Amino acid sequence: MLLAIDIGNTNIVFGVNNNGEWLNHWRVQTDLLKMADEYRVIFSSLLSDGKIYIADLNQIIISSVVPSLVHPFTEMLAKLLPDVGIISVGPDIYHKLPVKVLNPYQIGSDLVSNAVAAFKKFGKLTTIIDFGTALTFTTIGKDAEIRGVAIAPGLQTAVNALAGKTAQLPQIHLTPPPSVLGENTIHAIQSGVIFGFSGLVDSIIERTQNELEEKLTVVATGGLSSIIAPLTKSVKIIEPMLTLDGLYMINSEVTK
Structure with missing residues (x-):
């Protein structure tokens, strides 16, 4: 095991x-x-x-x-x-993987794991959105080449920065508010962060699609994917175990 x-x-x-x-x-x-x-x-x-x-x-x-x-x-x-x-997982083993990593020392091993899992599962042009400490967008082509990455602050990172750098804005729970029109401080922050990040996701995906010649498959993973993905127009697939799936697949490739 x-x-x-x-x-x-x-x-x-x-x-x-x-x-x-x-x-x-x-x-x-x-x-x-x-x-x-x-x-x-x-x-x-x-x-x-x-x-x-x-x-x-x-x-x-x-x-x-x-x-x-x-x-x-x-x-x-x-x-x-x-x-x-x-x-x-790191540059020393990337040559054994089914994906092509162009800048092996400038990409996180978690993103490589995500790319391996997405390529194995879908086998086509895919952007993986990982909702972690950083919000990352990793695009892999059907030729198994990692085409590029976009990185933004993660949701919790943004909330922590807001609470830590302001005198009167508190920490909040990352749950969608009842309305985009926040009627109190908690709902106002939830609105800005949750609806703002859902818009960020759709914008990055739209721009990514505009630079590519084929239809893009969009997959979300990470601890907060279940909160934001349903509020977007672009995310249709949620794979909460994608990174671990990638690690399993990498292990299978390296040990075969």
Whole structure:
């Protein structure tokens, strides 16, 4: 069984896959101050709660966009699964993948994982929108070449900046307000962020489509995709497990 780990700036998502089926998956908050042993306790506990036996795990793959956590996780996994090798998604293995990465040192491993999954699932011109700490748009052609990326601040990042840089605007929950016309401060911020970002998504997709010769398939993923995607005109497909699916597919390519 495969343990796949996606280390992001806000959350760490990991899951256990057995022959293409996700048996369970978890999301924990990224904490740069946690030590390897602390993460080992968290992982061991969640795996146990999910009825996953550590001894059954015989493959590990990691994607990380947080360099400072690579060593703690490598140390943690060496203690948790000392006899299992680790595949780290990065430029060293991109030549083994079914997609073409033009600037391997300037693209996040999570975006490469998304591109692999989208190409394998759809096999045509696709833009993947990942609603994470950053809001990313990755476009891959039917020829498997990653055509380009657009990056904007993520929703929660924008909310945090607004609350942190103003004296009277509070933190909010990212849920759609009853109206675009906010009648109180909370609803006003929710309106600006949620409806504003849905418009941002549609605008980027429209501009992307205008630069391409074929019909574009649009796929959304990431923790906040279920909130924004239904409010857009352009997103028709939501794949919440896309990054982990990509890690599973990358592992299959590298180990075959």
